[in-house]
Amino acid sequence: MAHVTINQVIKNYGAVQAIKGIDVEIEDGEFVALVGPSGCGKTTLLRMIAGLEDISGGTISIGGKVVNGLQPKARDIAMVFQNYALYPHMKVADNMSFSMQLAGASKNEIKTKVEDAARILNLEPYLERFPRELSGGQRQRVAMGRAIVRNPKVFLFDEPLSNLDAKLRVSMRAEIKSLHQRLGTTAVYVTHDQIEAMTMADKIVVMSAGRIEQVGTPLELYDEPANLFVAAFIGSPSMNLLSAEICDGGVRFVDGTVLQLSGTEVFNTDRRVIAGIRPDAFELAEQGLTVQVEVTEPTGAETQVVGQIGDTPVTCLMRERISGRYGDVLHVLPQGPVHLFDPDTGLRIGTARAVLKN
């Protein structure tokens, strides 16, 4: 177990800079998720921690020791690959114990370790099988078994669940999470599924284009997104972002609707902002923001309304059962927080709350 410090790390591929100076502090035993859109550098960063990619600049240390120059095997890490990378010609038991065999561990020690790992992962019946004789979920577990057997300081996962079907993914998610809680090993987990990140991680690192957008607990990111990127990226359906400007006692939207808010007093009136409102913050109202309905999608518990406010596409999640059609008009008011972003920098400048009328 160890904490991992990533300090000003840079990665260049020729002229392309894939990682542009990243700082992350990962505490001992923490489960950290790296999320971000495709191509933002998550895999690259993970592989640099693993030692599979050279570090072009900055330092990475594991357990207080700078590992920049170390081979993967010297870093005391284990990695679970997206396609599992099981050795096809070795049985499950050998796949799991290959590292120990190489290290010259005794037969007994290997046997105990493999059996322990197999018990934890419910792999006992499959130890004598070849990877091709296993289902996707079982292979996934073998890949994790291979990592566990090494008893590393840090687990690295690169989208380990993305090759599984939706149902299996949910159950494996829980399995990995409980495994982490049992073993207490530091884990870095790459995913582009933000639900996965939200449900599993102690801490989420949101990346985009080789930079960090925000680091925080899942709820911090949800409740206090640092900027428009995080606001739009975290949460599903994503946050509605509407142009507005500060007015006396609230904000005024482009269509002229004025919303009474507390917490806007500190800003100059007429300052242009982007108001971010989560889909589930809306409630039906007599008057308020006018939503031009495009479709309504009932899911049973709630109804998702897709439409437009002015020219901006919006999504609202309503607890009421609404059956609107294309062209219908709804009036909604936010009951939850309204995040205010600077339209130029994209940074969140404050969070206001609706003033309840009655």
Next chain:
Amino acid sequence: MTDTTTHMTNSSADVVNSSSLRERIEEPFMRGGQIALLVLLALVFFLPVAGTLLTAIRTIPDITQNGSWALPLSYEWSNLSLAFMKMLPYLKASAIITLPSVAGTLLVSMMAGYALSRMRFEGRIWMFLVIVSLSFVPVHTQLIPVFKLMSDLGLHDTFWAQIIVHIMRQIPFAVLIMTNFFNTVPGELREAGRIDGASEWTIFQRIYVPVARPALSALIVLEFTWIWNDLLWGLVLTQGAGKKPVTVGILAFQGEYEIAWNMVASGAVIAAIPTLIVFLAFQKHFIRGMTMGSVKG
């Protein structure tokens, strides 16, 4: 507008119908004809082999009296056993040359193929293209200097000379095959190996070599056949009988028996048996190997 489209759909439907009707009638005839043609072609194709086998077990008087295609009056297995005794030294030499050559080719080309496929380094593509080009270099470009070099090294008329030359000649093709094969193996296996603490050589030897088994068996069968069947180097690099491979042996045999055609045919059968067995037993591998990198005949 609507009219025309309907009309067109109709007429094309007609075409489909009528042609399928015609095909339904033609089908059995076509099929029968095709089968007959194919069988005929196969028979003609097989005639040289059949004729040789037939000749090998007959006596000369029988052949001159009854013609070459008549069924044998008696089965002269002694032709074959005599041919075998005569060819035995050559067969031995061929085995001594071929087996190490195949093993050497495999080892050297697996290592090179692994590097070319799995490692990223300056000059990699360039290296690969050089190897592709080299696989087309005709023997004629190397014959004279290699002959000279082997004489200078005192290796003329040794097995070593032939083994080294065969490995050299097979390297480009075999490297090509192995590179292409390793390209199909996920690169993550190497990374998983590195994380498990394996050195580059361990990854190669304990992960990639075992995984390459299908490609290896194909390559072994092909290389065995090609090296065993080589004639030119066997002629050029040897002097005494002891070091000559069976392909040279069959020529000597032919010279010795001249018009004793039953013996010559027996010699051909004996000389061909090793590669024939390998081919018949591992036909699938052979074909796969050829289609994997097929640049030779």
Next chain:
Amino acid sequence: MNARLTPWLFLMPAIVIYGIFGAYPIFQTFAISLTDQVGVAAPGKFVGLQNYAALLHDDYFLNSLKHTGIWVIAFLLVPNTLAISIALLVKQTFWGASLIKTVFFLPLALSFAIVGVIWGWIYEPDVGLLDQLLIGLGLDGLIVEWLGPDAANYSVIAAAAWRQTAFATVIFLAGLSAIPQELLEAAKVDGGTRRQIFFRITLPLLKPASTIAVSSALIQALLATEIVLTMTEGGPFGSSEVVGYRMYMETFWNYKFGYGASIGVIVTLMTAAFVVPYVRRMAKAQERDWS
């Protein structure tokens, strides 16, 4: 292990062996071709392009060049047409397919030495298998002196074509199998006739296979040496000599190493003329795939 060095360590055995015994000789052949070297013992003296000039007036060489030309044309046409027909028939009839395939593939297992010996017997006057067959079929009129001065070159080509057909059949069958069945079915549904489907779908999709079959035929035809050596030794009266055989004879029979080397260079240049465009195309594909 130094990471930059590792790939070269893995490549080293191949590079060393090929470098010493393969690449260095290639350059030496060019060098020797500019000398009048006789035998291996002593290096010859530099004569510039004299050997090449002499080749232009060497009737034996020009004669062999003509025969090689005939080889190339015949090899491009005969084995490939035969093979594509056989492949289509095998593909369409399924009946006894694996046995039939084995029959067509079998010559690939035989060395040119054996093919030469077998076909030598086939072409033998009177008792030979071919004459006997023609007599048996009542076609005595077709009999010629197969290995005589008029026919020998063609007869040798036929023997080699037998083996080359086997190769091309393998390639075309693999090519045909690689065509997705749905594609042909889709064409059928679209109302294509058999002929249309063959010429508009099958044949274009066989292009990779054709490239391989054609380039192999070219190279085999240009290099044909072993089979000439076993069947006719270029005779009678040089009527079946080809360039590759000429090179072998000048070198190892007449011991004119310098002169032989110059023929070797010419064989190499002829091959290169066909190979270079092929490798060029491959280079482009590689850069696409590997970058």
